Amino acid sequence: MRLLARLHEDDDLVLLDEHENEIGGLEGSFDQAGQLMGESFAELVEDFALLQAKAGRIELVQPDLTLEDAQNIRNGARWARGESIAATWETITSELRDDVPDEVLEGMATGTFPFRLQEPEGMRIIVQGIEYMIGTMTTVNVLSARLSDADRQRFREGRPEAGSLVTFVPGETNRVETSVR
Numbered sequence: 001m002r003l004l005a006r007l008h009e010d011d012d013l014v015l016l017d018e019h020e021n022e023i024g025g026l027e028g029s030f031d032q033a034g035q036l037m038g039e040s041f042a043e044l045v046e047d048f049a050l051l052q053a054k055a056g057r058i059e060l061v062q063p064d065l066t067l068e069d070a071q072n073i074r075n076g077a078r079w080a081r082g083e084s085i086a087a088t089w090e091t092i093t094s095e096l097r098d099d100v101p102d103e104v105l106e107g108m109a110t111g112t113f114p115f116r117l118q119e120p121e122g123m124r125i126i127v128q129g130i131e132y133m134i135g136t137m138t139t140v141n142v143l144s145a146r147l148s149d150a151d152r153q154r155f156r157e158g159r160p161e162a163g164s165l166v167t168f169v170p171g172e173t174n175r176v177e178t179s180v181r
Contacts, residue, residue, distance in 0.1 A: 012025060013025060044070060044073060044074070046077075047073050047074055047076070047077035048061070048073045048077070048127070050077045050080050050081070051073055051076040051077050051080055051125060051127075051132055051134065052132065053080075054076075054080040054132075054134045054135075055076075055125070055132035055133055055134050057130075057132055057133075059127075059128075059130050061127070061128060062128055064128075065127075065128065066128075069127045069128055072125050072126060072127050073125075073127055075125070076123070076125035076127075076132060076134060079123055079125075079134060079135065079178075079179065079180040080134050080135075080180075082179075082181070083179070084141075084177040084178060084179040085177070085178050085179075086175055086176070086177055086178075087175070087176050087177075087178055088174045088175060088176065089142065089170065089174055089176050090169070090170070090174070091148070091167055091168065091169055092117075092142070092145070092167070092168045093165050093166070093167045093168075094165070094166060094168070095163055095164070095165055095166075096160055096161075096162055096163065096164050096165070096166050097162060098162030098163075102159070105155065105159060106155075108146075108147055108155070108166075109147060109151075109152055109155035109156065110152075111146070112144050112145060112146045112171030112172055113144070113145060113146070113171070114141065114142060114143055114144060114145070115142050115145060115168075116139060116140070116141050116142070117139070117140040117142065118137060118138070118139050118140075119137070119138040119139075119140075120136075120137060121133075121136070121137070121138060122134050122135035122136050122137070122138060122180060123135055123138050123180045134180055135180035135181050136181065137180070137181050138178070138179075138180050139178070139179050139180075139181070140176050140177070140178050141176060141177045141178075141179075142168075142176050143172075143173050143175050143176065143177070144170060144171030144172040144173045144175075145168040145169065145170060145171050146168070146169060146170075146171045147166060147167070147168060147169075148166075148167040148168070148169050150167070151166045151167055
């Protein structure tokens with residue numbers, strides 16, 4: 001793919017044996033290779049090969065690849081390489097556990113705080129309706145959160161019961177970092 005992406009109309013291709021002796025040349029018109037398979041297409045193919053290798057699942061791609069499929073391939077490859085991907089969030093609702101210390105609850109009720117969500121499964125990447133699973137743990141680092149105004153008011157009135165639902169909203173930022181391992 002990289003070779004085809006770099007071919008131009010006037011390029012000559014030479015065939016070499018294992019000892020780098022010239023054994024022939026290829027002739028032809030390569031003037032459309034750059035249009036058909038440019039640099040970004042070659043990168044997409046490499047990303048998809050990495051995604052499929054990490055998922056242990058090789059599937060053929062249909063010619064009607066959507067922009068959403070391409071973005072899923074790019075993100076899946078980034079996670080497969082161990083990169084984090086930034087995103088944004090709006091609200092998260094969670095059940096309050098009974099073992100949360102009072103000082104943690106007080107901090108939640110009055111300030112902003114970071115927290116981490118961990119899913120003991122890998123990340124599911126969907127390309128053309130086919131699921132590719134990579135990694136064994138998905139982590140979302142919420143950079144800044146606070147309790148919703150309604151939940152802050154409830155906390156001022158006393159410690160909520162274990163099992164009650166609390167809603168978190170963005171604090172200073174609505175950014176999260178998502179990673180897979």
